[in-house]
Amino acid sequence: MLDVHVLLSPTTRADWQRQCLTSLTLAISRAGYPVTLHKIEAHAGHIGKGRADGYARGSYPWVTCVDDDDVVLPDALANLAQGFRDGVAAVSTLEVEMRNNAFRMGGKRHHLSAFLRTRIIDHSKWSCCGDVAQTRAIADEEWHDVKTPGYLWRVYEGSKARDLRLANQDELRRANEY
Numbered sequence: 239m240l241d242v243h244v245l246l247s248p249t250t251r252a253d254w255q256r257q258c259l260t261s262l263t264l265a266i267s268r269a270g271y272p273v274t275l276h277k278i279e280a281h282a283g284h285i286g287k288g289r290a291d292g293y294a295r296g297s298y299p300w301v302t303c304v305d306d307d308d309v310v311l312p313d314a315l316a317n318l319a320q321g322f323r324d325g326v327a328a329v330s331t332l333e334v335e336m337r338n339n340a341f342r343m344g345g346k347r348h349h350l351s352a353f354l355r356t357r358i359i360d361h362s363k364w365s366c367c368g369d370v371a372q373t374r375a376i377a378d379e380e381w382h383d384v385k386t387p388g389y390l391w392r393v394y395e396g397s398k399a400r401d402l403r404l405a406n407q408d409e410l411r412r413a414n415e416y
Contacts (some may be wrong), residue, residue: 239271239322240300240315240352243292254307254392261309269315271322274290274298280306285402286368289361302352303369307392310350316334316390318352320380324406325358329378331388347373347381350389359416367413368401374416 242262246255259277266273276295281287293301300322304310314331321329330351335344351373359375361368403410 239298240269240273240302240318241276241293241296241298241355242266242273242302242304242315243276243278243283243289244304245278245280245288245292247282248307250306254283257309258304258306261311262304264312265310265315268312269319271319272298273315283340283402284365286361286364286366287411289349289364289368293355293358301353301355301358304389305352305391309390309392309413311388311390313386314350318350319383321352324382325386326382327368327380327383328353328373329382331384332386333389333391335391335393337393343387344389344391346383349391351374365409365415367409370410370413370414371416373380 239292242264264277265273274296276292277293278295283400289303292303317331322414328351330347332343333349335342353372353376357376358364359368359372361372364371
């Protein structure tokens with residue numbers, strides 16, 4: 239039912255990668271439907287190439303990704319199931335943001351959004367903002383938004399993805415207009 243990919247970067251803290259993969263293993267065991275995890279080697283300086291590689295893996299109708307420095311909550315994948323049955327194009331969980339060792343509720347339609355494979359854009363054209371463009375490519379009425387948090391997003395100084403977005407403001411603008 240769902241293919242999940244994680245881009246593994248050599249610059250991510252090893253303990254965070256272990257936490258990410260362990261959290262995914264637990265969430266997969268509790269999903270209640272078939273899930274395949276794909277570990278993909280990240281392309282330095284180009285998130286989109288890795289995303290394109292990841293989304294091309296597997297054959298399930300639904301696809302998603304998880305960042306290797308973040309954590310998936312235990313019931314996150316199980317909570318996506320209702321959205322899969324609702325006949326929508328995308329399903330999103332809420333996220334909890336951790337910044338400076340403090341927690342706050344984050345947004346929706348950011349991390350742990352699952353998409354019908356048939357609705358995936360060409361991420362290889364986006365060095366760092368394909369995830370933003372992907373979200374914008376799905377109309378509001380085609381989303382199912384899960385009401386419970388499913389993802390812990392670590393926001394920190396030194397994040398290569400964040401630095402890449404800051405260095406590519408034009409791409410972020412284009413993605414937001416997608």
